[in-house]
Amino acid sequence: KLPSSVQVKEVGPRDGLQNEKTLINTNDKIELIDRLSETGLNYIEVTSFVHPKWIPQLADAVEVLKGIKRKKGITYGALVPNSKGLERAIEADIDEVSIFMSASEGHNKANINKSIVETYPVLKEVAEGALAAGKTVRGYISTVIACPYDGLVSPVQVARVAEKLFEMGVSEISLGDTIGVGVPTQVDALLEEMTRHFNTDQLAMHFHDTRGMALANVMASLAHGIQKFDSSIGGLGGCPYAHGASGNVATEDLLYLLEGMGIQTGIQQEKIVQTALYVEEKLGKPLHSKLVAVARGE
Ligand code: HMG
Ligand code: MG
Secondary structure (H helix, E strand, O other): OOOOEOEEEEOHHHHHHHOOOOOOOHHHHHHHHHHHOOOOOOEEEEEEOOOOOOOHHHOOHHHHHHHOOOOOOOEEEEEOOOHHHHHHHHHOOOOEEEEEEEOOHHHHHHHHOOOHHHHHHHHHHHHHHHHHOOOEEEEEEEOOOEEOOOEEOOHHHHHHHHHHHHHOOOOEEEEEEOOOOOOHHHHHHHHHHHHHHOOHHHEEEEEEOOOOOHHHHHHHHHHOOOOEEEEEHHHOOOOOOOOOOOOEOEHHHHHHHHHHOOOEOOOOHHHHHHHHHHHHHHHOOOOOOHHHHHHOOO
């Protein structure tokens, strides 16, 4: 039985833009987020407080957060890799802090320059500091199906990392198929293991659509009772430290699927499509989502 409602978490301003070479003006990012705030979304990941050398596109994180019009009822979140990032996130008065790491050593090292064991105390400090500052904390686990460096990742390993993050006080964990390699049977195996340890409301799914499997994987997740999905406007997205990581599942395509099946999201699909067209104009290149192509009349 499918859930009657789903929460869609928009990660476009962060995951979507972090992989874009063309630097977007701070004001255009603010405009994008303000437009997203008018679509009915109740969660927007707006930026990252990572090292600007590692992700130059998001070097203006503090300015972006200070510039947006915060709408009541919306949680504005950002990635925070360490205490230095947390200082900046608190200065910017973020609502929710997302800590992140990978289930595999290879990607963890490439992405945040540490082994898995070295990462835990760093993230613990961030989580404790964020909770003490009155923030909620979300956890991300990357490479939950496979790693671009180490190959297949076992569900047991993902559950082990999740356990550590929950011990740090995260309220939910988003499971990322970072390089978009998974197929529904693998998602099934992963969620079978995860739901042995955790409730479905503690889990969100974060699919990249590199091989066109994202919506199929959403279906597999819905069948397990998952009710939270991350997506990116226009299907933007990707991790610069994972070769082959292309866009996230597009928010508008995800909404089309959910709404068509009678699953409530509270988000206005048409406004998301219009906002995607705005992003397309700012990036000066066509976006990949199916609904944007339909809107263009293709
Ligand atoms: P590092 O070089 O090992 O950092 O990077 P460090 O701790 O050795 O510090 C070196 C210098 O950087 C120091 O300055 C720090 O102060 C400074 P110095 O003393 O030399 O002058 N520094 C910072 N400055 C500003 N903000 C900070 C910060 N931290 C240190 N936060 C680090 C380690 C984690 C910082 C780096 O590797 C990094 O920023 N990585 C982020 C990479 C990233 O953003 N990847 C994409 C996001 S993850 C993703 O996309 C996956 C996801 O979507 C889910 C999925 O799809 O699977 C979430
Ligand atoms: Mg991602």
